[in-house]
Amino acid sequence: MSLKEQIIAVRDSGKTNMLDSRTVQYIANEMNFYELVIFIEEHRDKYSKFIFTGDEKYLSVSDK
Numbered sequence: 001m002s003l004k005e006q007i008i009a010v011r012d013s014g015k016t017n018m019l020d021s022r023t024v025q026y027i028a029n030e031m032n033f034y035e036l037v038i039f040i041e042e043h044r045d046k047y048s049k050f051i052f053t054g055d056e057k058y059l060s061v062s063d064k
Helices: 003-013 021-030 034-042 044-053
Strands: none
Touching (some): 003 021
């Protein structure tokens, strides 16, 4: 499952505001989305930019 699909699954659960990244991490962990938990921890700025813009380029972990 891609990062985008994991984010959408957490969003669709309706359990939190997606801007509350700590709670998103908690829910992602409960849903076994460990890749998303780590991505948010290591790239919180990119996660936030994706949430605000929907632009998938922010889900890349490369330094481009």
